[in-house]
Amino acid sequence: MIRESLRPHRDDVLLAVFSVLAGALLWSLGVHNNGARDSLPDWAALVPLTVIGSMELLRRTAPAVTLPVGAACLIADQFTVGNLATVVIFTDLMYAAVVYGKPALARVLPVATGLLTVAVTIAAVAWLRTPQSLLIGVITGIVTFGPALTGATLRNHREAADAARLRAEQTTLLAEMDRAQAVAAERARMARELHDMVANHLSAIAIHSTAALSIDSPATSREALGVIRENSVQGLAEMRRLIGLLREAGAGPEAGAVPSLDGLDSLIAQARTNGCASGLDFVLxxxxxxxxxxxxxxxxxxxxxxxxxxxxxxxxxxxxxVRVEVARAGGLLTVRVDSPYGDRPGPRAPGSGAGLIGMRERAELLGGEFAAGAAGTVWQVRASLPAEERAVSG
Structure with a gap:
């Protein structure tokens, strides 16, 4: 049973059949290479033809086997009347050995056949000493060196094309990875912006709506509804601003970011209004x-x-x-927020922990540091950010 790796290619089967039939036709017409040979009958030329023709079936799968067998058939053909098809088939086997053979074989054959051509030419001229003896070297080069050189050229082109295709695939893969990372980074940035802009207003709404429902007092309900309305309007404005930023073409990561440290006074005043019902005061x-x-x-x-x-x-x-401190010294901008830590009466809004993650990500993306945790009866938030343009852009 023929192994799958040695199964002949369909084109090789057709080439083998056509080569043998063409050689048989030439023999039947009396077309010979070497003229009459007294030692062997004319039909003896069909033996090397048939053997070398069968080697065409393995020209792709076993070139290391077909080439020495083909060389033996070519030598045997010289002792018969000769057949041109045998010579042509050998040139194809030489070509296939370079194209489909192992890399080492493909490198050796062009050099070896080139040296063989030179050696045969020198030997023929030295032995016969006639200008016509150069034809022997030319024929040797046509039969051996020519096909090997052609196969080496084709193989080099194929390998270069495969390398270029591989580089293109790798470039495409890297571009896709970069795109996926950019999308993930943009999603994380949008999540931080959305959380930071809206969570403050929604927390105030949740606290005051709970107070309005739990305390049966018209004055408290009216005050809570006023705070709820104010935070709802501001939250809606922030959402509209974020949507506008997302729709802007060519906007950078922080394009159009209006909030700055100059707005801390307004931020503290808003927090003071939202936290008065919970007994909180805010100091900047x-x-x-x-x-x-x-x-x-x-x-x-x-x-x-x-x-x-x-x-x-x-x-x-x-x-x-709740004390907020912002300072700049030694190329660093430090942010400190201290708030009372302990049991608190009254309504309380639930938390998810995403806020601490977002603050840490913001600091680390700029090359800064962030820490948050309880120190006795105080919850401390500490952030150190590079305050120089060179440090941020690097």
């Missing part, structure tokens, strides 16, 4: 030197960290003062 200590601008990504990140810290205080802090 801005120690930044005047007239020293910050990179836009740093300002936005610091603003969002303060905003999320105030939102968490509205959700979880015990009654007392």
């Amino acid at each position: 200590d801005d120690r930044r030197p005047p007239g020293e601008p910050l990179p836009a990504p740093v300002e936005l990140a610091a603003y969002r960290i303060v905003q999320e810290s105030l939102t968490n205080a509205l959700k979880h802090a015990a009654p007392g003062a």
Whole structure:
């Protein structure tokens, strides 16, 4: 049973049949290469023809076998009347050995046949000493070196095309990976923006709506509804701004980011209004030197960290003062938020923990540091961000 790896190609079967039939036709017409041979009958030329023709079946799958067998048949043909088809088939076997053979064989054959051609030419000229003896070297080159050189050229082109196709596939794969990473980064950025902009307003709405439902007082309900309406309007405005940013063509990661540290006063005032019912007070200590601008990504990140810290205080802090400190020193912008930590009476909004993750991501994306945790009866938020444009852009 023939192994699957040695099964002949359909084109090779057709080539073998056609080659043998063409050689038989030439023999029947009396077309011979070597003239009459007294030692062997004319039909003896069909033996090497048939053997070398059968080698065409394995020209792709076993070129290391077909080439020496083909060479033996070519030599045997020289002792008969000769058949042109035998010579032509051998040139095809030489070509196939270079194209389909192992890389080592493909490298050796052009060199070896070239040296053989030179050696035969020199030997023929030295032995016969006639100008016609050069034809022996030419024929040898046509039969051996020519097909080997042609096969080597074709194989080099194929290998170059395969390498180019592989590089193109790798480039496409890398581009797809870059695109997926960019999409994931953009989704994470959108999630942080959406959470930071809306969570503050929704937390205030949840706290005051719970107070309005749990406390049976018209004055308390009216005050709570006023706060709810104010936060609803502001939250809707923030959502519209975010949608507008997403629709802008060519917008950068922080394109159109309006919030900055100059708006901390308004942010504290809003938090003071939302937290008065929970016994919370908010104090801002801005120690930044005047007239020293910050990179836009740093300002936005610091603003969002303060905003999320105030939102968490509205959700979880015990009654007392929430202190916000912003300072710049030694090329760093530091943000500190301290809020009372402990049991708190009254309504409380649930939390998911996404706010702390978003604050940490904002700091780390800029090459800064972030920490949050309880220290006794105080919940501390600490963020250090690079305050220089060179550090941020690097």
